[in-house]
Amino acid sequence: MLLCGIGSSRRPKGIEMTRYTATSCLLSVVCLFLFGCASGPTYSSLRSEILPIASGKGRIFIYRTSKWEGSAMQPNILIDGQRVWSAVTGEVFFVDLPPGMHSVFCDHETVNIRLDASESRYVALENYQVGGDILWHVRPILVDPDQGSQEIENLHYIGH
Secondary structure, eight states, rough: OOOTTTTTOOOHHHHHHHHHHHHHHHHHHHHHHSSSOOOOOOOHGGGHHHHHHHTTTTEEEEEEEESSSSTTEEEEEEEETTTEEEEOTEEEEEEEOSSEEEEEEEEEEOOOOOOOOOOEEEEEEEEEEEETTTTTEEEEEEEEEHHHHHTTSSSEEEEO
């Protein structure tokens, strides 16, 4: 049997149809994984080139670790009501903001963050399931700075 019936005018039947369908699904998943995920340099490879936090500001890192479940969902991320990014799996970015209260919104949920000058805060975007096995959402979670700084090391840095 040739892949996707290329070179064959007959339509697969029975067991061949099951293999045909399975092969098509597998190729679709592989293509999504290869072309729908983050790419580019990792944060750790560029860390030395990233400018320090601007004087009188704090820094919020926002990232989404690589997980298969829910990765097709790429909702917008808003900080203080302004769109700053689409939540792509395997990426990290940051914004420098003045001290004070800031909100990070993603896909129906908000996390509020108190930011001090020269401080770095970390927001992980967590996939979670609703409505059985079909529907996924992404929510922002404020994480400990030690945990956040470790989790972003091998993610793809997309700038700020």
